[in-house]
Amino acid sequence: MMERDIVVIGSGPAGLCAAIEAAEAGAKVLLVDENAKPGGQLFKQIHKFFGSREHSAGVRGIDIGTLLLKKAEDLNIEVWLNTEACGIFDQDKVWVVRDKSKSMTIHAKRIILATGANENVVNFPGWTLPGVMGAGAAQTMINIHRVLPGKKILMIGSGNVGVIVSYQLLQAGAEVKAVVEAAPQLGGYGVHTAKVRRAGVPFYTGHTVLEARGTDHVESAVIVQLDASWKPIAGTEFELDVDTICIAAGLTPAVELAFGAGCRSVNSPVLGGLVPWHDQRMCTSIPSIYIAGDVSGVEEASTAMEEGRMAGLSAADSLGYLEESRYKARFEAINHNLLALRSGMFGQKRRDAKEAIMAASKG
Amino acid sequence: MQRILEHPILGPLPEEEKVTIYVDGEPVEARKGEMIAATLMATGKPYFRKTVKRHEPRSIFCGIGRCTDCVMTVNGIPNVRTCVTAVEDGMVIETQMGFGDWGGNDSK
Numbered sequence: 374m375m376e377r378d379i380v381v382i383g384s385g386p387a388g389l390c391a392a393i394e395a396a397e398a399g400a401k402v403l404l405v406d407e408n409a410k411p412g413g414q415l416f417k418q419i420h421k422f423f424g425s426r427e428h429s430a431g432v433r434g435i436d437i438g439t440l441l442l443k444k445a446e447d448l449n450i451e452v453w454l455n456t457e458a459c460g461i462f463d464q465d466k467v468w469v470v471r472d473k474s475k476s477m478t479i480h481a482k483r484i485i486l487a488t489g490a491n492e493n494v495v496n497f498p499g500w501t502l503p504g505v506m507g508a509g510a511a512q513t514m515i516n517i518h519r520v521l522p523g524k525k526i527l528m529i530g531s532g533n534v535g536v537i538v539s540y541q542l543l544q545a546g547a548e549v550k551a552v553v554e555a556a557p558q559l560g561g562y563g564v565h566t567a568k569v570r571r572a573g574v575p576f577y578t579g580h581t582v583l584e585a586r587g588t589d590h591v592e593s594a595v596i597v598q599l600d601a602s603w604k605p606i607a608g609t610e611f612e613l614d615v616d617t618i619c620i621a622a623g624l625t626p627a628v629e630l631a632f633g634a635g636c637r638s639v640n641s642p643v644l645g646g647l648v649p650w651h652d653q654r655m656c657t658s659i660p661s662i663y664i665a666g667d668v669s670g671v672e673e674a675s676t677a678m679e680e681g682r683m684a685g686l687s688a689a690d691s692l693g694y695l696e697e698s699r700y701k702a703r704f705e706a707i708n709h710n711l712l713a714l715r716s717g718m719f720g721q722k723r724r725d726a727k728e729a730i731m732a733a734s735k736g
Numbered sequence: 737m738q739r740i741l742e743h744p745i746l747g748p749l750p751e752e753e754k755v756t757i758y759v760d761g762e763p764v765e766a767r768k769g770e771m772i773a774a775t776l777m778a779t780g781k782p783y784f785r786k787t788v789k790r791h792e793p794r795s796i797f798c799g800i801g802r803c804t805d806c807v808m809t810v811n812g813i814p815n816v817r818t819c820v821t822a823v824e825d826g827m828v829i830e831t832q833m834g835f836g837d838w839g840g841n842d843s844k
Binding site for chain 1: 746
């Protein structure tokens with residue numbers, strides 16, 4: 374059986390950084406991804422990132438992706454694309470299928486899961502109609518494929534994804550008819566929200582979508598106001614002329630491989646639901662399996678990158694690749710960055726949630 | 737719908753070789769290497785398949801290969817995720833009805 378020190382599953386921001394950190398320590402790393410191109414969802418992030426300078430704040434996600442790929446290439450990291458990781462067995466064997474045809478098992482002394490997250494749906498009559506899609510799907514269509522999914526858009530959800538994708542839809546030439554937010558207040562960072570507001574897009578807080586209308590495709594959407602207990606108020610319905618409804622209602626960690634492997638789960642509503650238990654080193658309840666990025670709790674690409682570095686560092690260290698002083702210096706540096714990203718009005722809540730996961734029983 | 741030819745951040749749409757795919761028998765021009773779903777969305781195809789029981793239309797939902805809402809019959813093989821499958825010259829794409837037809841006797 375083929376053997377590698379560390380197999381990293383998923384080549385988004387977390388997986389790339391994990392692979393780079395571990396390879397820099399000297400570990401023999403294999404990075405696998407089911408897609409034809411590496412980078413995960415990084416290359417559709419054409420906006421500038423937040424955080425401090427060490428986190429490449431002010432740099433667009435797409436450019437961060439290019440830098441990371443260059444680094445992985447310089448380090449000669451082995452990358453298998455078009456490779457689906459189907460399961461983990463005996464805590465250290467990864468079953469993969471390459472090019473939809475070749476099945477094989479790799480013995481991995483350590484496994485780092487960086488599988489990301491899936492978009493949530495909101496159910497309403499008509500939600501399965503063509504034209505209703507995840508906000509991330511619309512973002513992929515415009516920024517990766519350069520195709521407009523529609524011309525008249527309704528955005529459901531005013532969190533960061535909702536307002537960032539709304540702005541990017543405007544940049545791509547679409548008309549955003551409204552942003553609807555069920556909560557009584559807006560959810561996204563001020564700077565992103567303000568850009569959409571300045572473009573003249575109406576925001577409806579305390580509103581939701583009641584129904585999508587259309588035969589073979591969305592032709593309109595019905596919006597309704599919600600009362601204090603989030604129930605629709607009769608008589609407040611109005612119809613919007615839209616051909617596309619984007620749903621930005623958060624993400625759910627893609628935990629299938631982790632839980633299939635037997636990793637202990639912890640419920641973290643703030644971070645997207647059930648996540649694998651993990652410690653500060655990003656080690657799960659199974660000592661050979663580490664996690665990083667959205668699979669460990671949905672945050673942002675910047676935190677995913679730092680978590681990736683932490684997982685890569687810890688996994689390499691557990692295999693004896695690092696001198697104690699170097700390990701300590703890197704651990705402190707990465708941990709410092711993570712704490713900085715999890716501070717402030719939006720960050721503190723995530724920091725508390727993260728600490729609650731780590732404090733939960735390991736099982 | 738339409739291709740984004742000019743973009744304030746990404747610049748003009750790069751030149752790309754063209755290939756021809758056949759969608760329900762009709763030739764359609766596609767950009768080499770792009771995903772089938774991107775071609776179909778650019779041409780304005782309203783739906784990609786119809787469901788098994790209620791024959792409801794479906795198109796892309798997640799766009800990254802997770803939800804399987806966008807599956808179609810490609811080169812005779814049903815249930816191909818069009819959002820993560822690249823076009824190839826001469827590819828035959830069919831709007832999928834229900835489970836699709838695998839051919840042979842066991843598919844009915």
